[in-house]
Amino acid sequence: MSAGGEIEVGPATEDDLRRTAALHVAELPHGLFPRLGEGFVRRWHRAHLESEYGVVLVARRGGDVVGFLLGTTDRPANVAWILGRRRRELMTAGLRALLTRPALALGFVRTRGPRYARRLLGRAAVPARVASRGDVPEAGFGPIAVLEAIVVAPEARGASAGTALSEEFLSIVAAAGGDRVELITKAGARGAAGFYERAGWRRVGSHVDRDGDEVHTYRIDPRFVRTR
Template structure:
Protein backbone atom coordinates (compact mmCIF):
# COMPACT_ATOMS: atom_id res chain seq x y z
CA UNK A 1 0.00 0.00 0.00
CA UNK A 2 1.10 3.55 -0.62
CA UNK A 3 2.21 6.22 1.76
CA UNK A 4 1.95 9.97 1.52
CA UNK A 5 4.71 10.22 -1.09
CA UNK A 6 2.19 9.43 -3.83
CA UNK A 7 -0.80 11.35 -2.56
CA UNK A 8 -2.27 14.51 -4.04
CA UNK A 9 0.14 15.02 -6.94
CA UNK A 10 -1.42 17.01 -9.79
CA UNK A 11 -0.26 18.11 -13.21
CA UNK A 12 -0.92 21.66 -14.35
CA UNK A 13 -2.28 22.54 -17.75
CA UNK A 14 -5.53 22.87 -19.66
CA UNK A 15 -6.69 19.44 -18.49
CA UNK A 16 -5.76 18.78 -14.90
CA UNK A 17 -4.57 15.25 -14.21
CA UNK A 18 -4.35 13.88 -10.68
CA UNK A 19 -1.86 11.11 -9.90
CA UNK A 20 -2.80 9.23 -6.73
CA UNK A 21 -3.18 5.75 -5.20
CA UNK A 22 -5.92 3.71 -6.82
CA UNK A 23 -9.21 3.05 -5.09
CA UNK A 24 -10.99 -0.30 -5.04
CA UNK A 25 -13.71 1.03 -7.34
CA UNK A 26 -11.13 2.02 -9.98
CA UNK A 27 -9.67 -1.45 -10.50
CA UNK A 28 -12.19 -2.36 -13.18
CA UNK A 29 -10.89 0.56 -15.23
CA UNK A 30 -7.22 -0.28 -14.61
CA UNK A 31 -7.83 -3.93 -15.57
CA UNK A 32 -9.58 -2.94 -18.80
CA UNK A 33 -6.73 -0.62 -19.72
CA UNK A 34 -4.18 -3.32 -18.91
CA UNK A 35 -5.85 -5.98 -21.04
CA UNK A 36 -6.57 -3.64 -23.96
CA UNK A 37 -3.36 -1.61 -24.13
CA UNK A 38 -0.73 -3.95 -22.65
CA UNK A 39 -1.79 -7.44 -23.78
CA UNK A 40 1.64 -9.07 -23.56
CA UNK A 41 2.25 -12.00 -21.24
CA UNK A 42 -0.04 -14.55 -19.66
CA UNK A 43 -2.10 -12.50 -17.20
CA UNK A 44 -3.69 -10.04 -19.67
CA UNK A 45 -4.67 -12.99 -21.87
CA UNK A 46 -6.61 -14.44 -18.92
CA UNK A 47 -9.02 -11.51 -19.21
CA UNK A 48 -10.31 -8.55 -17.26
CA UNK A 49 -11.60 -10.58 -14.31
CA UNK A 50 -8.26 -12.17 -13.53
CA UNK A 51 -6.30 -8.95 -14.05
CA UNK A 52 -8.69 -7.07 -11.76
CA UNK A 53 -7.97 -9.61 -9.00
CA UNK A 54 -4.24 -9.29 -9.69
CA UNK A 55 -4.43 -5.50 -9.32
CA UNK A 56 -6.50 -5.87 -6.14
CA UNK A 57 -3.85 -8.17 -4.67
CA UNK A 58 -1.27 -5.42 -5.25
CA UNK A 59 -3.61 -2.85 -3.72
CA UNK A 60 -4.01 -4.95 -0.58
CA UNK A 61 -0.37 -6.02 -0.27
CA UNK A 62 1.83 -3.92 2.04
CA UNK A 63 4.45 -4.07 -0.72
CA UNK A 64 2.17 -3.35 -3.69
CA UNK A 65 1.82 -0.09 -5.60
CA UNK A 66 -1.16 0.82 -7.77
CA UNK A 67 -1.35 4.43 -8.96
CA UNK A 68 -3.96 5.99 -11.22
CA UNK A 69 -4.01 9.08 -13.39
CA UNK A 70 -7.48 10.63 -13.18
CA UNK A 71 -9.02 13.37 -15.32
CA UNK A 72 -12.52 14.65 -14.54
CA UNK A 73 -13.24 11.50 -12.53
CA UNK A 74 -12.09 9.14 -15.30
CA UNK A 75 -9.09 6.82 -14.99
CA UNK A 76 -6.89 7.63 -17.99
CA UNK A 77 -3.78 5.73 -16.94
CA UNK A 78 -2.23 3.62 -14.21
CA UNK A 79 0.97 2.05 -13.00
CA UNK A 80 1.42 -1.25 -11.17
CA UNK A 81 4.44 -2.45 -9.22
CA UNK A 82 5.94 -3.22 -5.84
CA UNK A 83 8.43 -1.76 -3.41
CA UNK A 84 9.88 -5.24 -2.74
CA UNK A 85 9.23 -7.86 -5.41
CA UNK A 86 10.11 -11.03 -3.45
CA UNK A 87 8.08 -9.87 -0.43
CA UNK A 88 5.15 -8.87 -2.64
CA UNK A 89 5.09 -12.21 -4.45
CA UNK A 90 5.29 -14.05 -1.12
CA UNK A 91 2.44 -11.95 0.33
CA UNK A 92 0.20 -12.54 -2.68
CA UNK A 93 0.86 -16.28 -2.61
CA UNK A 94 0.21 -16.37 1.12
CA UNK A 95 -3.01 -14.31 1.02
CA UNK A 96 -4.48 -14.56 -2.49
CA UNK A 97 -3.26 -17.95 -3.72
CA UNK A 98 -6.64 -19.70 -3.78
CA UNK A 99 -8.55 -16.77 -5.28
CA UNK A 100 -6.04 -16.24 -8.09
CA UNK A 101 -5.61 -19.96 -8.78
CA UNK A 102 -9.35 -20.48 -9.16
CA UNK A 103 -9.76 -17.36 -11.31
CA UNK A 104 -6.83 -18.43 -13.49
CA UNK A 105 -8.19 -21.97 -13.86
CA UNK A 106 -11.62 -20.67 -14.90
CA UNK A 107 -10.01 -18.37 -17.46
CA UNK A 108 -7.84 -21.17 -18.88
CA UNK A 109 -10.79 -23.56 -19.16
CA UNK A 110 -12.58 -20.94 -21.25
CA UNK A 111 -9.49 -20.53 -23.46
CA UNK A 112 -8.25 -24.02 -24.51
CA UNK A 113 -5.56 -22.76 -26.87
CA UNK A 114 -4.08 -20.55 -24.16
CA UNK A 115 -4.39 -23.42 -21.67
CA UNK A 116 -2.32 -25.72 -23.89
CA UNK A 117 0.41 -23.11 -24.20
CA UNK A 118 0.33 -22.49 -20.46
CA UNK A 119 0.88 -26.16 -19.67
CA UNK A 120 3.87 -26.29 -22.01
CA UNK A 121 5.62 -23.10 -21.00
CA UNK A 122 4.55 -22.19 -17.47
CA UNK A 123 2.65 -25.03 -15.82
CA UNK A 124 5.37 -26.60 -13.63
CA UNK A 125 6.70 -23.23 -12.46
CA UNK A 126 3.30 -21.89 -11.46
CA UNK A 127 2.35 -25.18 -9.81
CA UNK A 128 5.44 -24.99 -7.61
CA UNK A 129 4.63 -21.42 -6.61
CA UNK A 130 1.01 -22.17 -5.79
CA UNK A 131 2.09 -25.17 -3.70
CA UNK A 132 4.54 -22.94 -1.84
CA UNK A 133 7.60 -24.80 -3.12
CA UNK A 134 9.04 -22.16 -5.38
CA UNK A 135 11.10 -19.23 -4.15
CA UNK A 136 10.14 -15.76 -5.31
CA UNK A 137 12.63 -14.42 -7.84
CA UNK A 138 15.08 -11.94 -6.40
CA UNK A 139 15.49 -10.03 -9.66
CA UNK A 140 13.92 -9.62 -13.07
CA UNK A 141 17.01 -9.18 -15.24
CA UNK A 142 18.34 -11.82 -17.55
CA UNK A 143 22.07 -12.26 -18.10
CA UNK A 144 23.65 -8.89 -18.78
CA UNK A 145 26.94 -7.00 -18.66
CA UNK A 146 26.24 -5.10 -15.43
CA UNK A 147 27.47 -7.00 -12.34
CA UNK A 148 25.26 -7.43 -9.32
CA UNK A 149 26.02 -5.53 -6.13
CA UNK A 150 24.94 -5.91 -2.53
CA UNK A 151 21.47 -4.48 -2.98
CA UNK A 152 18.70 -4.90 -0.47
CA UNK A 153 15.06 -4.97 -1.53
CA UNK A 154 14.32 -4.88 -5.27
CA UNK A 155 11.33 -2.89 -6.44
CA UNK A 156 9.74 -3.74 -9.78
CA UNK A 157 7.70 -1.56 -12.10
CA UNK A 158 5.36 -4.07 -13.71
CA UNK A 159 3.21 -1.90 -15.95
CA UNK A 160 2.50 1.65 -17.05
CA UNK A 161 -0.49 2.26 -19.30
CA UNK A 162 -2.00 5.51 -20.58
CA UNK A 163 -5.20 5.52 -22.64
CA UNK A 164 -4.36 6.29 -26.30
CA UNK A 165 -6.44 9.48 -26.43
CA UNK A 166 -4.51 10.93 -23.48
CA UNK A 167 -0.96 10.18 -24.62
CA UNK A 168 1.49 12.95 -25.40
CA UNK A 169 0.73 14.85 -22.16
CA UNK A 170 3.59 13.41 -20.04
CA UNK A 171 1.14 11.32 -18.01
CA UNK A 172 3.33 8.23 -18.34
CA UNK A 173 6.34 10.20 -17.12
CA UNK A 174 4.40 11.50 -14.11
CA UNK A 175 3.16 8.01 -13.26
CA UNK A 176 6.71 6.62 -13.46
CA UNK A 177 8.20 9.43 -11.39
CA UNK A 178 5.50 9.12 -8.73
CA UNK A 179 6.14 5.38 -8.54
CA UNK A 180 9.87 6.02 -8.13
CA UNK A 181 9.23 8.63 -5.43
CA UNK A 182 7.10 6.09 -3.57
CA UNK A 183 9.84 3.48 -3.83
CA UNK A 184 12.50 5.96 -2.68
CA UNK A 185 10.35 6.90 0.32
CA UNK A 186 10.31 3.20 1.24
CA UNK A 187 14.11 3.22 1.35
CA UNK A 188 14.65 1.07 -1.74
CA UNK A 189 17.73 1.75 -3.86
CA UNK A 190 17.00 -0.28 -7.00
CA UNK A 191 14.04 -0.56 -9.34
CA UNK A 192 13.91 -2.90 -12.32
CA UNK A 193 11.50 -3.47 -15.17
CA UNK A 194 11.22 -5.62 -18.27
CA UNK A 195 9.94 -4.38 -21.62
CA UNK A 196 9.59 -6.07 -24.98
CA UNK A 197 12.31 -5.41 -27.52
CA UNK A 198 11.42 -3.47 -30.64
CA UNK A 199 8.19 -1.68 -31.47
CA UNK A 200 6.12 -3.73 -29.01
CA UNK A 201 8.09 -2.38 -26.06
CA UNK A 202 8.84 1.02 -24.56
CA UNK A 203 12.64 1.03 -24.41
CA UNK A 204 12.90 4.55 -25.81
CA UNK A 205 10.54 5.94 -23.17
CA UNK A 206 12.54 4.43 -20.30
CA UNK A 207 15.93 5.43 -21.72
CA UNK A 208 14.78 9.04 -22.11
CA UNK A 209 13.63 8.91 -18.48
CA UNK A 210 17.06 7.88 -17.21
CA UNK A 211 16.68 4.10 -16.91
CA UNK A 212 19.77 2.03 -17.73
CA UNK A 213 19.60 -1.14 -19.79
CA UNK A 214 21.25 -3.97 -17.85
CA UNK A 215 20.15 -7.21 -19.49
CA UNK A 216 18.51 -8.98 -22.41
CA UNK A 217 16.84 -12.37 -22.61
CA UNK A 218 14.05 -14.30 -24.28
CA UNK A 219 10.82 -14.58 -22.29
CA UNK A 220 8.50 -17.57 -22.01
CA UNK A 221 6.55 -16.39 -25.04
CA UNK A 222 9.71 -16.56 -27.14
CA UNK A 223 10.05 -12.77 -27.43
CA UNK A 224 13.20 -10.76 -26.88
CA UNK A 225 13.00 -8.47 -23.86
CA UNK A 226 15.20 -5.83 -22.24
CA UNK A 227 15.70 -5.27 -18.53
CA UNK A 228 16.18 -1.73 -17.21
CA UNK A 229 17.29 -0.45 -13.83
CA UNK A 230 17.26 2.90 -12.04
CA UNK A 231 18.07 4.32 -8.64
CA UNK A 232 14.74 5.87 -7.52
CA UNK A 233 16.54 8.44 -5.36
CA UNK A 234 17.65 10.17 -8.56
CA UNK A 235 14.07 11.30 -9.22
CA UNK A 236 14.10 13.51 -6.14
CA UNK A 237 17.29 15.18 -7.40
CA UNK A 238 15.76 16.26 -10.71
Protein backbone atom coordinates in the same frame (compact mmCIF):
# COMPACT_ATOMS: atom_id res chain seq x y z
CA MET B 1 0.82 15.56 -8.28
CA SER B 2 -0.29 17.10 -11.54
CA ALA B 3 1.10 17.35 -15.05
CA GLY B 4 0.25 20.40 -17.13
CA GLY B 5 -2.77 21.15 -14.95
CA GLU B 6 -4.66 18.28 -16.57
CA ILE B 7 -3.32 14.98 -15.25
CA GLU B 8 -3.53 14.14 -11.55
CA VAL B 9 -1.81 11.05 -10.15
CA GLY B 10 -2.67 9.32 -6.89
CA PRO B 11 -3.37 5.96 -5.27
CA ALA B 12 -5.98 3.75 -6.89
CA THR B 13 -9.15 2.75 -5.08
CA GLU B 14 -11.20 -0.42 -5.30
CA ASP B 15 -13.63 1.39 -7.59
CA ASP B 16 -10.84 2.08 -10.08
CA LEU B 17 -9.87 -1.55 -10.62
CA ARG B 18 -12.42 -2.37 -13.28
CA ARG B 19 -11.01 0.45 -15.39
CA THR B 20 -7.35 -0.41 -14.71
CA ALA B 21 -7.98 -4.05 -15.65
CA ALA B 22 -9.70 -3.05 -18.88
CA LEU B 23 -6.80 -0.76 -19.79
CA HIS B 24 -4.27 -3.47 -18.96
CA VAL B 25 -5.92 -6.09 -21.17
CA ALA B 26 -6.57 -3.69 -24.05
CA GLU B 27 -3.31 -1.74 -24.13
CA LEU B 28 -0.69 -4.07 -22.59
CA PRO B 29 -1.73 -7.59 -23.66
CA HIS B 30 1.76 -9.12 -23.36
CA GLY B 31 2.35 -12.06 -21.07
CA LEU B 32 0.03 -14.61 -19.52
CA PHE B 33 -2.09 -12.58 -17.09
CA PRO B 34 -3.72 -10.16 -19.57
CA ARG B 35 -4.65 -13.12 -21.76
CA LEU B 36 -6.55 -14.60 -18.82
CA GLY B 37 -9.04 -11.75 -19.11
CA GLU B 38 -10.19 -8.71 -17.20
CA GLY B 39 -11.60 -10.68 -14.28
CA PHE B 40 -8.26 -12.26 -13.46
CA VAL B 41 -6.33 -9.02 -14.01
CA ARG B 42 -8.72 -7.16 -11.71
CA ARG B 43 -7.99 -9.68 -8.95
CA TRP B 44 -4.25 -9.31 -9.60
CA HIS B 45 -4.49 -5.53 -9.29
CA ARG B 46 -6.58 -5.87 -6.13
CA ALA B 47 -3.92 -8.10 -4.57
CA HIS B 48 -1.35 -5.34 -5.16
CA LEU B 49 -3.74 -2.76 -3.75
CA GLU B 50 -4.16 -4.78 -0.56
CA SER B 51 -0.51 -5.80 -0.13
CA GLU B 52 1.66 -3.53 2.02
CA TYR B 53 4.37 -3.99 -0.63
CA GLY B 54 2.15 -3.32 -3.66
CA VAL B 55 1.61 -0.02 -5.45
CA VAL B 56 -1.33 0.81 -7.72
CA LEU B 57 -1.44 4.38 -8.99
CA VAL B 58 -3.93 5.96 -11.36
CA ALA B 59 -3.74 9.02 -13.58
CA ARG B 60 -6.97 11.00 -13.75
CA ARG B 61 -8.11 13.72 -16.12
CA GLY B 62 -11.39 15.41 -15.40
CA GLY B 63 -12.13 12.70 -12.83
CA ASP B 64 -11.72 9.84 -15.32
CA VAL B 65 -8.97 7.23 -15.02
CA VAL B 66 -6.81 7.56 -18.13
CA GLY B 67 -3.81 5.55 -16.99
CA PHE B 68 -2.38 3.40 -14.24
CA LEU B 69 0.85 1.99 -12.84
CA LEU B 70 1.27 -1.36 -11.13
CA GLY B 71 4.39 -2.01 -9.09
CA THR B 72 5.92 -3.12 -5.83
CA THR B 73 8.40 -1.65 -3.38
CA ASP B 74 9.79 -5.12 -2.63
CA ARG B 75 9.10 -7.78 -5.23
CA PRO B 76 10.00 -10.94 -3.24
CA ALA B 77 8.01 -9.75 -0.23
CA ASN B 78 5.05 -8.80 -2.43
CA VAL B 79 4.97 -12.17 -4.18
CA ALA B 80 5.18 -13.92 -0.81
CA TRP B 81 2.33 -11.77 0.54
CA ILE B 82 0.10 -12.49 -2.46
CA LEU B 83 0.80 -16.23 -2.40
CA GLY B 84 0.17 -16.34 1.34
CA ARG B 85 -3.18 -14.53 1.19
CA ARG B 86 -4.56 -14.66 -2.36
CA ARG B 87 -3.15 -17.93 -3.71
CA ARG B 88 -6.40 -19.88 -3.78
CA GLU B 89 -8.44 -17.01 -5.25
CA LEU B 90 -5.94 -16.35 -8.04
CA MET B 91 -5.39 -20.03 -8.78
CA THR B 92 -9.14 -20.64 -9.06
CA ALA B 93 -9.67 -17.60 -11.28
CA GLY B 94 -6.71 -18.55 -13.46
CA LEU B 95 -7.88 -22.14 -13.92
CA ARG B 96 -11.38 -20.97 -14.83
CA ALA B 97 -9.96 -18.62 -17.43
CA LEU B 98 -7.73 -21.34 -18.90
CA LEU B 99 -10.66 -23.76 -19.19
CA THR B 100 -12.41 -21.32 -21.52
CA ARG B 101 -9.22 -20.71 -23.55
CA PRO B 102 -7.93 -24.10 -24.78
CA ALA B 103 -5.11 -22.71 -26.94
CA LEU B 104 -3.85 -20.56 -24.08
CA ALA B 105 -4.12 -23.50 -21.69
CA LEU B 106 -1.96 -25.65 -23.97
CA GLY B 107 0.68 -22.94 -24.19
CA PHE B 108 0.57 -22.45 -20.43
CA VAL B 109 1.20 -26.12 -19.74
CA ARG B 110 4.09 -26.18 -22.18
CA THR B 111 5.88 -22.97 -21.14
CA ARG B 112 4.84 -22.13 -17.60
CA GLY B 113 2.97 -25.01 -15.98
CA PRO B 114 5.69 -26.63 -13.83
CA ARG B 115 7.05 -23.30 -12.56
CA TYR B 116 3.63 -21.96 -11.58
CA ALA B 117 2.67 -25.25 -9.97
CA ARG B 118 5.76 -25.21 -7.76
CA ARG B 119 5.16 -21.61 -6.77
CA LEU B 120 1.47 -22.08 -6.01
CA LEU B 121 2.28 -25.14 -3.94
CA GLY B 122 4.86 -23.15 -2.02
CA ARG B 123 7.81 -25.19 -3.24
CA ALA B 124 9.66 -22.59 -5.28
CA ALA B 125 11.74 -19.74 -4.02
CA VAL B 126 10.79 -16.27 -5.25
CA PRO B 127 13.42 -15.00 -7.70
CA ALA B 128 15.43 -12.06 -6.41
CA ARG B 129 15.29 -10.08 -9.63
CA VAL B 130 12.93 -9.24 -12.46
CA ALA B 131 14.52 -11.39 -15.14
CA SER B 132 14.72 -15.10 -14.44
CA ARG B 133 17.20 -15.57 -17.27
CA GLY B 134 19.73 -13.44 -19.09
CA ASP B 135 22.73 -11.30 -18.35
CA VAL B 136 21.34 -8.95 -15.70
CA PRO B 137 24.19 -8.19 -13.26
CA GLU B 138 23.50 -8.47 -9.56
CA ALA B 139 24.85 -6.12 -6.90
CA GLY B 140 24.67 -5.59 -3.17
CA PHE B 141 21.46 -3.62 -3.12
CA GLY B 142 18.51 -3.79 -0.75
CA PRO B 143 15.05 -5.12 -1.69
CA ILE B 144 14.23 -4.91 -5.38
CA ALA B 145 11.32 -2.68 -6.34
CA VAL B 146 9.69 -3.47 -9.66
CA LEU B 147 7.63 -1.37 -12.05
CA GLU B 148 5.41 -4.15 -13.37
CA ALA B 149 3.10 -2.29 -15.74
CA ILE B 150 2.36 1.25 -16.85
CA VAL B 151 -0.48 2.01 -19.25
CA VAL B 152 -1.93 5.23 -20.59
CA ALA B 153 -5.16 5.30 -22.59
CA PRO B 154 -4.71 6.35 -26.23
CA GLU B 155 -6.74 9.52 -25.76
CA ALA B 156 -4.45 10.72 -22.95
CA ARG B 157 -1.08 10.06 -24.54
CA GLY B 158 1.10 13.10 -25.00
CA ALA B 159 -0.15 14.69 -21.75
CA SER B 160 2.78 13.39 -19.63
CA ALA B 161 0.60 10.90 -17.77
CA GLY B 162 3.21 8.14 -18.08
CA THR B 163 5.94 10.42 -16.78
CA ALA B 164 3.80 11.55 -13.85
CA LEU B 165 2.95 7.96 -12.94
CA SER B 166 6.54 6.73 -13.09
CA GLU B 167 7.90 9.68 -11.12
CA GLU B 168 5.32 9.22 -8.38
CA PHE B 169 6.20 5.53 -8.16
CA LEU B 170 9.92 6.30 -7.87
CA SER B 171 9.14 8.78 -5.10
CA ILE B 172 7.21 6.09 -3.22
CA VAL B 173 10.07 3.61 -3.58
CA ALA B 174 12.63 6.18 -2.43
CA ALA B 175 10.48 7.06 0.59
CA ALA B 176 10.31 3.35 1.45
CA GLY B 177 14.12 3.20 1.47
CA GLY B 178 14.51 1.45 -1.89
CA ASP B 179 17.70 1.98 -3.85
CA ARG B 180 16.92 -0.04 -6.99
CA VAL B 181 13.95 -0.28 -9.30
CA GLU B 182 13.82 -2.68 -12.23
CA LEU B 183 11.44 -3.31 -15.10
CA ILE B 184 11.18 -5.40 -18.22
CA THR B 185 9.95 -4.12 -21.56
CA LYS B 186 9.64 -5.74 -24.96
CA ALA B 187 12.38 -4.97 -27.46
CA GLY B 188 11.48 -2.95 -30.53
CA ALA B 189 8.24 -1.20 -31.34
CA ARG B 190 6.18 -3.36 -28.97
CA GLY B 191 8.09 -2.04 -25.97
CA ALA B 192 8.79 1.33 -24.39
CA ALA B 193 12.59 1.35 -24.22
CA GLY B 194 12.83 4.88 -25.59
CA PHE B 195 10.50 6.25 -22.93
CA TYR B 196 12.49 4.72 -20.10
CA GLU B 197 15.87 5.69 -21.51
CA ARG B 198 14.79 9.33 -21.85
CA ALA B 199 13.70 9.21 -18.21
CA GLY B 200 17.14 8.05 -17.08
CA TRP B 201 16.67 4.27 -16.82
CA ARG B 202 19.74 2.19 -17.71
CA ARG B 203 19.51 -1.02 -19.69
CA VAL B 204 21.30 -3.77 -17.78
CA GLY B 205 20.39 -6.93 -19.65
CA SER B 206 18.34 -8.71 -22.30
CA HIS B 207 16.86 -12.17 -22.68
CA VAL B 208 14.16 -14.10 -24.52
CA ASP B 209 10.99 -14.51 -22.49
CA ARG B 210 8.72 -17.56 -22.28
CA ASP B 211 6.69 -16.30 -25.23
CA GLY B 212 9.80 -16.25 -27.41
CA ASP B 213 10.13 -12.47 -27.49
CA GLU B 214 13.30 -10.50 -26.81
CA VAL B 215 12.93 -8.27 -23.76
CA HIS B 216 15.19 -5.72 -22.07
CA THR B 217 15.70 -5.22 -18.35
CA TYR B 218 16.14 -1.65 -17.11
CA ARG B 219 17.27 -0.34 -13.74
CA ILE B 220 17.26 3.02 -11.96
CA ASP B 221 18.15 4.36 -8.52
CA PRO B 222 15.04 6.29 -7.41
CA ARG B 223 17.01 8.41 -4.94
CA PHE B 224 18.67 10.33 -7.76
CA VAL B 225 15.61 11.01 -9.88
CA ARG B 226 14.46 14.58 -9.84
CA THR B 227 10.66 14.85 -9.69
CA ARG B 228 8.63 17.87 -10.59
